[in-house]
Amino acid sequence: MNRWPAPTRFAVAAIVWLAFCGEPAVCAAVGEAPVAVLSSSGVAAYREAGEGFRAAMGPGAATVEWFELEGANTASVLDAVRSAGPRVVVAMGSRATEAAAGLGIPVVSTMVLDDGGEEGAATKGSGRVLTRISLDVPASVVLARTKELLPGRRRLAVILSRARSKLDLPEIQNQAGALGYSTRFIPCEGPKEMLDALQGLRGQVDLVWCLPDRALYSPASITALILASIRNRLLLIGFSEGFVKAGAPVGFYASYREIGVQTAEAVRRFQEGRPPREKEAPRTIKTAVNERVLRLLGIELRAPRGAGEVVFVK
Numbered sequence: 001m002n003r004w005p006a007p008t009r010f011a012v013a014a015i016v017w018l019a020f021c022g023e024p025a026v027c028a029a030v031g032e033a034p035v036a037v038l039s040s041s042g043v044a045a046y047r048e049a050g051e052g053f054r055a056a057m058g059p060g061a062a063t064v065e066w067f068e069l070e071g072a073n074t075a076s077v078l079d080a081v082r083s084a085g086p087r088v089v090v091a092m093g094s095r096a097t098e099a100a101a102g103l104g105i106p107v108v109s110t111m112v113l114d115d116g117g118e119e120g121a122a123t124k125g126s127g128r129v130l131t132r133i134s135l136d137v138p139a140s141v142v143l144a145r146t147k148e149l150l151p152g153r154r155r156l157a158v159i160l161s162r163a164r165s166k167l168d169l170p171e172i173q174n175q176a177g178a179l180g181y182s183t184r185f186i187p188c189e190g191p192k193e194m195l196d197a198l199q200g201l202r203g204q205v206d207l208v209w210c211l212p213d214r215a216l217y218s219p220a221s222i223t224a225l226i227l228a229s230i231r232n233r234l235l236l237i238g239f240s241e242g243f244v245k246a247g248a249p250v251g252f253y254a255s256y257r258e259i260g261v262q263t264a265e266a267v268r269r270f271q272e273g274r275p276p277r278e279k280e281a282p283r284t285i286k287t288a289v290n291e292r293v294l295r296l297l298g299i300e301l302r303a304p305r306g307a308g309e310v311v312f313v314k
Contacts, residue, residue: 052260
């Protein structure tokens with residue numbers, strides 16, 4: 001039997017509620033705050049990340065609304081996002097991040113690259129971006145796994161755009177030196193300069209590491225790069241499974257599903273009122289190996305014991 005009269009019970013409950021939440025605005029941010037996910041349609045990587053996001057959100061996935069950007073209807077999609085009244089927007093990719101930055105709603109930017117171009121500007125230029133979850137594989141991981149897979153090959157060339165060289169050069173120099181690599185950097189303005197540079201590397205380097213960069217790589221330039229590397233007997237280090245399927249001997253890339261899980265965790269931190277992490281690197285890195293190309297080049301791959309999850313492509 002409850003000994004307190006109803007008015008007293010109500011007052012005590014109100015005091016407890018205020019003590020826990022502090023202010024109504026803070027309490028509204030705790031629990032199942034509405035979430036909008038904005039991405040481009042038809043991108044397999046985003047679908048995979050979305051699956052990881054849904055699974056990691058668990059019961060909170062019921063508060064998530066999904067919006068897809070199409071070529072001509074960006075304005076109407078953004079209007080629909082505003083109408084949904086989310087407290088936070090998950091923006092998958094550079095285009096979604098750029099669009100979401102103008103909504104005036106906190107943004108978790110995910111599935112993006114640090115390439116020094118528009119993507120980087122979009123994620124860094126908006127004060128509303130809480131967290132940026134990058135696809136870039138840390139240099140320490142790439143170099144350590146390459147050493148494990150291809151020991152004895154220590155002459156490394158790194159192809160990157162001039163804009164990106166400002167971001168990556170110091171870290172790569174430090175990591176490469178610690179692992180015993182001699183390193184040459186090949187800053188390029190575009191695909192033609194990149195291909196021209198590759199022709200002069202035969203006999204001078206063992207490995208050519210291609211950093212992901214929209215300024216340099218397209219399906220056509222990747223095909224030309226791979227053909228030139230095979231002619232000159234240079235081992236390319238790629239940045240996606242598709243790159244390795246196209247003919248790069250090895251490649252390292254983030255698990256998109258795990259990026260989705262990290263994104264859900266960032267949303268949970270916001271919902272619970274915890275401080276955001278400004279930037280996160282991918283936690284799970286996959287290694288892709290093209291054995292056919294390695295055989296063509298006369299290379300015997302060392303057993304990839306320390307290379308994480310290994311995908312053998314054909």
